[in-house]
Amino acid sequence: MNNMKGIEMEFLFGVDIGGTNIKLGIVKNEGDIVVDGEIPTESGDGPAAAASRVKGWLDENRPEGMVLRTAGVGCAGFLDSSSGFLHFSPNLPGWTDVPLTRIFSEALSVPVVIENDANCAAFGEFKLGAGRDMECFACVTLGTGVGCGIITDGRVFHGCTGLAGEVGHMIVLADGPPCSCGSRGCLEALIGAGAIVQRARKLLADGRSSIIDTGDKMTVEDISNAAGQGDRMAIDVFEETGHYLGIGLVNIVRAFDPNLIAIGGGVARAGEVLFEPAERSFREHITEGGCAVAVIRRAELGNKAAFLGAALLSSGIG
Amino acid sequence: MNNMKGIEMEFLFGVDIGGTNIKLGIVKNEGDIVVDGEIPTESGDGPAAAASRVKGWLDENRPEGMVLRTAGVGCAGFLDSSSGFLHFSPNLPGWTDVPLTRIFSEALSVPVVIENDANCAAFGEFKLGAGRDMECFACVTLGTGVGCGIITDGRVFHGCTGLAGEVGHMIVLADGPPCSCGSRGCLEALIGAGAIVQRARKLLADGRSSIIDTGDKMTVEDISNAAGQGDRMAIDVFEETGHYLGIGLVNIVRAFDPNLIAIGGGVARAGEVLFEPAERSFREHITEGGCAVAVIRRAELGNKAAFLGAALLSSGIG
Numbered sequence: 001m002n003n004m005k006g007i008e009m010e011f012l013f014g015v016d017i018g019g020t021n022i023k024l025g026i027v028k029n030e031g032d033i034v035v036d037g038e039i040p041t042e043s044g045d046g047p048a049a050a051a052s053r054v055k056g057w058l059d060e061n062r063p064e065g066m067v068l069r070t071a072g073v074g075c076a077g078f079l080d081s082s083s084g085f086l087h088f089s090p091n092l093p094g095w096t097d098v099p100l101t102r103i104f105s106e107a108l109s110v111p112v113v114i115e116n117d118a119n120c121a122a123f124g125e126f127k128l129g130a131g132r133d134m135e136c137f138a139c140v141t142l143g144t145g146v147g148c149g150i151i152t153d154g155r156v157f158h159g160c161t162g163l164a165g166e167v168g169h170m171i172v173l174a175d176g177p178p179c180s181c182g183s184r185g186c187l188e189a190l191i192g193a194g195a196i197v198q199r200a201r202k203l204l205a206d207g208r209s210s211i212i213d214t215g216d217k218m219t220v221e222d223i224s225n226a227a228g229q230g231d232r233m234a235i236d237v238f239e240e241t242g243h244y245l246g247i248g249l250v251n252i253v254r255a256f257d258p259n260l261i262a263i264g265g266g267v268a269r270a271g272e273v274l275f276e277p278a279e280r281s282f283r284e285h286i287t288e289g290g291c292a293v294a295v296i297r298r299a300e301l302g303n304k305a306a307f308l309g310a311a312l313l314s315s316g317i318g
Numbered sequence: 319m320n321n322m323k324g325i326e327m328e329f330l331f332g333v334d335i336g337g338t339n340i341k342l343g344i345v346k347n348e349g350d351i352v353v354d355g356e357i358p359t360e361s362g363d364g365p366a367a368a369a370s371r372v373k374g375w376l377d378e379n380r381p382e383g384m385v386l387r388t389a390g391v392g393c394a395g396f397l398d399s400s401s402g403f404l405h406f407s408p409n410l411p412g413w414t415d416v417p418l419t420r421i422f423s424e425a426l427s428v429p430v431v432i433e434n435d436a437n438c439a440a441f442g443e444f445k446l447g448a449g450r451d452m453e454c455f456a457c458v459t460l461g462t463g464v465g466c467g468i469i470t471d472g473r474v475f476h477g478c479t480g481l482a483g484e485v486g487h488m489i490v491l492a493d494g495p496p497c498s499c500g501s502r503g504c505l506e507a508l509i510g511a512g513a514i515v516q517r518a519r520k521l522l523a524d525g526r527s528s529i530i531d532t533g534d535k536m537t538v539e540d541i542s543n544a545a546g547q548g549d550r551m552a553i554d555v556f557e558e559t560g561h562y563l564g565i566g567l568v569n570i571v572r573a574f575d576p577n578l579i580a581i582g583g584g585v586a587r588a589g590e591v592l593f594e595p596a597e598r599s600f601r602e603h604i605t606e607g608g609c610a611v612a613v614i615r616r617a618e619l620g621n622k623a624a625f626l627g628a629a630l631l632s633s634g635i636g
Contacts, residue, residue, distance in 0.1 A: 135478050136478040136482075152475075152477075158575070159470075159575020159576060160453050160575055160576060161575055161611055163571075163572075163575040164454075164573065164574050165573065166573075166575075167572065169572050170488070170568075170569045170573065171490055171568055171569060171603060172489055172490065172492050173491060173492045174494075174508075176492075181605050182605030183602075183603045183604070190492075243492075244492060247489045247492050250501070251488045251489055251569070251573075253481075254481075254484040254485065254488045255483065255488065255569075255573040255574070256573070257477020257480070257481040257482040257484075258477060258478060259478045285489060285501045285502070287500030287501045293478065
């Protein structure tokens with residue numbers, strides 16, 4: 001395209017809307033980041049205001065001679081990429097039945113593809129990271145929410161309304177703890193960031209000693225740092241979390257039989273203290289049907305996976 | 319093909335190997351059953367003996383002028399249709415790492431496609447039964463085992479080694495009762511025929527009164543018959559079973575987001591006493607992400623679904 005206009009260059013633009021921040025970046029050559037950044041979501045102002053701030057960032061950071069033909073927008077929540085609607089997002093209160101594709105394509109004046117953020121991250125890892133060349137690839141994102149994207153035959157597996165791969169809301173402990181989705185015993189209710197912090201609080205309330213300050217603002221990072229210093233209580237928190245993560249991985253294998261499962265997201269930064277018990281639990285539960293071949297590996301693109309995936313998904317829609 | 323030989327007719331042949339019986343049938347016109355039957359599996363004699371008995375049945379029942387170019391074989395267990403190996407089957411003791419495709423293609427002297435029996439049933443229901451024209455279709459088979467096949471874009475969803483859709487071995491109750499696969503808390507360990515009978519035995523042992531004879535040979539059918547006569551204990555057994563079945567259906571929706579889930583298999587003959595609590599549990603657990611559209615319906619082809627599906631899957635491999 002545009003062979004006649006040598007000075008114009010085509011770029012991709014990817015946006016990753018989370019509950020707190022929007023990560024975004026301009027990409028060229030199908031994967032090289034030209035510039036990326038982060039702006040606050042301020043979800044209370046609504047999606048149109050967020051789209052307008054994204055446009056502002058793009059205008060400020062637009063490289064010389066940039067031609068933008070399409071953009072990709074990843075967003076946390078239950079959304080339908082074919083209709084372009086975000087149905088509901090636990091982390092974006094009030095963003096219910098939002099025509100996200102229309103809002104962003106109007107703000108950016110280009111066709112926009114929207115996709116669940118976990119699917120975007122999976123597509124990014126598939127194209128540029130841990131899942132390269134995999135026939136069937138699952139990418140789990142551990143954070144406040146527990147997301148998962150499935151890539152088969154080079155495409156995001158959507159199901160009939162774009163809600164497939166919602167591994168965080170698979171039930172792994174029937175009648176278990178309540179989940180943000182309104183159900184009980186979902187994987188997210190057991191290994192989401194909130195569940196991990198609650199697990200630590202419960203052990204502390206039970207009288208376990210720990211170097212962690214029992215202040216209100218305990219985070220997974222605090223627990224992870226304590227575990228790194230050998231804090232037994234913190235290690236036990238990740239042991240139990242890993243137990244359930246391993247079970248979640250079994251369910252991914254039972255459902256999709258992927259070659260590889262990559263694990264990313266903020267909570268995954270806890271590292272071996274989480275991965276070792278998760279892998280142990282996985283091996284213990286997969287058993288004979290364990291001709292299952294899936295390899296488990298860390299994701300590679302960090303928090304850039306989703307905007308990169310969104311950008312790459314938009315390539316070719318224009 | 320064979321336009322020159324008017325007297326020859328092309329047929330499809332489908333085989334469905336279960337733990338106790340082999341169901342099999344000859345099919346024409348992409349779905350009309352010419353003749354079908356059932357022979358004992360006698361799995362202790364091994365797969366080659368079973369293949370030879372299947373050949374015997376075929377020879378006896380072969381219609382005049384039949385031309386057989388291919389055959390389809392469905393089999394319970396973890397198998398890989400691309401390599402043609404049955405890895406392991408809880409219901410076929412000793413059938414471990416069996417080259418099933420080779421054994422049957424040698425016995426029948428035609429190319430053979432093998433496929434998990436639940437996938438066959440799903441394909442049968444997709445072509446001829448409850449799942450017709452569905453973009454994304456799940457078919458659950460309730461029996462001794464709990465099987466599931468997923469059809470997307472008109473094809474069986476296999477994953478990378480043919481083990482996708484093993485919903486019976488998804489874990490829905492972490493650290494729950496032991497399963498035949500060696501794991502714990504699998505859906506099959508909670509709603510397989512054995513689990514249902516155990517549930518009834520436990521209630522009886524707890525002193526619940528029932529019209530059911532507490533003899534050794536209690537079956538799901540006995541419990542179902544008792545429930546049909548208003549037996550409260552039997553109704554409670556299906557209530558609890560339906561609770562877990564509903565959770566299993568939630569997990570199918572979270573994984574695959576199908577338009578429709580059909581439920582078949584011997585245990586499904588229990589009917590409303592099972593389906594009503596299952597549907598209630600499903601609705602209760604699917605919640606807000608319940609923009610999920612999946613409809614739940616009975617399968618239509620009864621115990622002919624798997625051999626029909628196997629036959630239809632073999633169409634075109636020759």
